Amino acid sequence: MSFSVTEPNKGTKWFAGVLVVGYALVTIAPLLWIIATGFKSPADSIAYPPKVVFEPSMEGYVNLFTERTRATDDMLEAAGEPTTWYEEIARDQGTVISGPSRYGERFLNSVIIGFGSTALCMILGTAAAYAFSRFRVPLKDDLLFFILSTRMMPPIAVAIPIFLMFRNLGLNDTHLGMILLYTGVNLSLSVWLLKGFIDEIPIEYEEAALIDGYTRFQAFYKVVLPQAATGIASTAIFCLIFAWNEYAFAVLLTSGTAQTAPPFIPTIIGVGGKDWPAVAAGATIFLVPVMVFTILLRKHLLRGITFGAVRK
């Protein structure tokens, strides 16, 4: 075995490991608490001392997805026996389900707007990044500066004219408006990241393809795109996460049809006080996909969050 002065010794490793694991456990405690609260009954969720061991209940999820009305004994009798498990849960609370809640719709809006803007952003972004990487295009060197300066503007500040613009164009509270907006916000960063990935592909591959009689277009989608696939995928996940999490524009520019989940989840209230299990259930369904994406993204995380300034 070779000896290295820079390799930390066993004791140091142990010590470092214990501290980091300790921090990690503290830091995910609130997240685990969200997930756990979603499976508590409303009474358990506000118990003192906070309950770590509890009897799991689907009340939060049922309350999240349904609208319920308080039922009198006559109404309960008239409604007959509950036929599904979720009706039974509602019945146990003394309520009958009167219809679905708007959470499903809002979640779907998040999906449509998130994936729509990501797709558009990737189509436009990849083409532009290729041009920026391979051709002499004006404004090329100003791009990073441009990205940084647009990021300095608080979203609320840009929201005023965008609100006016959308009102004139009839785009307020529409899916299309939000897709275009998020695409515009994400585009400069995506182009910059994608340019970094395409820069890493040797130009000789395309030259060989051009000599073989490919046109530029063919060389682009037959040679460059497959090579840049992982880069495009990770940039896409970044765009998706941004659009998914965005709150300021969503709360100011949408109120009904196109409202996404982040402005909606905090408005979930129960009968007589906040229904925390329902809020936690809504948050869990909304946050867990992002955690999965984070795991997929871990190798390119750094590049994305620093706008390509640190590449590792």
Added chain:
Amino acid sequence: MKNIPIEKIASATPDSVARHIRGLSDRSIAWIFVAPTIFLLLAINIFPLIWTVWLSFTNSRVNRPNRDVEWVGLRNYERILTDSDIWNTMQATAHFLIWTIVLQVLIGFMLAFLINKKFKGNDLWTTIIVFPMMLSPAVVGNFWTFLYQPQIGLFNYVIAFFTGADPASFSMIGDVHLAPWAIVIADTWMWTPFVMLICLAGLRSIPNSIYEAAECDRASKWRQFWTITIPMVLPFLMLAVLFRGIENFKMFDLVVQLTGGGPGNTTTLTSIDLKREAFEKWRTGYSSAYAVILFVTVFGLASIYVKALNKVKER
């Protein structure tokens, strides 16, 4: 017809036409590829910016479309800069900015330093630590109000457990003195991993040979830390501070969900104040001027900072 050799025809055809025959020229492809992006960036980023600047010189109120919009010159700017409430807001923002950056840099660097000791499973734990910063700040902020509840909240319970205080005796988001710290804690929880990741990249960029050379010269570990590790990581650390500074200067979603700017105005950060002026009081002209002032402030500070950063990099 005379027989012309094929090569002659080829060389006589102008370059541009020749390319056109094979497909589009590189130049036109470049434009086709770039144009939609440029158009969208102009529409979503540049055009609103220009509109904001124009609005800032008027008395426009978008909730009253029938009223004539008058040009008022610099009056909006004058009113903002002489308004004492704005300075309170700036103070709250400064408190938030300074403390979040100090805590995140300290904890983030320490974590990166420890993770760089390459203990078994460090990749897995790094990914777990990163989770908070990838999540929706509004949704997370909303849930933190639950953690901060007196009596039933997990945060209060844990603090009470270690200090012996009564968990119902303090309210992190209801108390004038505690609320500014409540937002600092939540933001630190969320964004420390960001600083950690950048520091980790910095630490991993230091070649082992430098430490080996130092070891040969019998430099102590302590000395190595201060003369090798810190200076080599400093540019990365400064970059992390730049990003966190910009992000937290425009902080909105997390804090508005946590405290809504209260109690009183103790956690009214600039973005929250701006939102009230623009979308609750509907003072469009005034709030546009406010936005321009904020933008110029960040832009100016960031430019100075980037110059300093470049100097550190050169060393």
